[in-house]
Amino acid sequence: MKTISVVAAVIIRTASDGTKQVFATQRGYGEYKDWWEFPGGKIEAGESPEAALAREIREELATEISVGDYIDTIEYDYPAFHLSMRCYECSILSGKLELLEHENAKWLTCESLRSVKWLPADVIILDKVATFLRSKNS
Numbered sequence: 001m002k003t004i005s006v007v008a009a010v011i012i013r014t015a016s017d018g019t020k021q022v023f024a025t026q027r028g029y030g031e032y033k034d035w036w037e038f039p040g041g042k043i044e045a046g047e048s049p050e051a052a053l054a055r056e057i058r059e060e061l062a063t064e065i066s067v068g069d070y071i072d073t074i075e076y077d078y079p080a081f082h083l084s085m086r087c088y089e090c091s092i093l094s095g096k097l098e099l100l101e102h103e104n105a106k107w108l109t110c111e112s113l114r115s116v117k118w119l120p121a122d123v124i125i126l127d128k129v130a131t132f133l134r135s136k137n138s
Contacts, residue, residue, distance in 0.1 A: 003082040007053040008040035008122070009090040010071060010129055011097075013107065020133040021107035024116060025060075028103030036116040038087065038125070039102070049086045060102065063095030072128055076121035083121050089132065110134050 011023040025039045041056035043049055050067040057065045068089040076083045099105055108115065110133040113126055 001077070001080075001082050003084055005043050005084045006040055006086070007043060007049045007056065008038040008085050008087045008125075009053055009057055009065060009067075010038055010087055010125075010132070011057075011065065011090045011092065012132070013092065015107070015109075019109050021109055022113070022129055022133060023097065024106055024108055024118075025099070025102040026104035026116075027119075028101065032119055034103075034117070035119045037119045037122050040085075050088070053088060053090070057090070060100055061095065062098040062100060064093040065090045066093050071132070072125060074121050074124045076124065078120070085121055087125050087128075 024036045043052040053067050071087040074085040110130050
């Protein structure tokens, strides 16, 4: 089974009411159309995971991000391939998160994190993201 190595941005912001929120995007194509994911994409040859993530967010969302702390690597077997997904905490430097490839997006709080239908690999990181959102609140 082939392995696809990708990076994912866990983009966090503080809302006007002080709650922490994470950015989620909805796929507009493919077998998992309409499922939700953390934005990101494939690492190209010779690219560091951090550089790949900054490039992917620039390409998909017309936004410059700061790639922060490494959170975890998710290993997941889809029917056609093995996914290895490196997840990083990110913040927005500039841009408005324009949806160039996704059909929808939303900011989710710790309480609403599981209100969307996440891709199977992304579900695995949700507990860590929820902990992140709670711990960053204090």
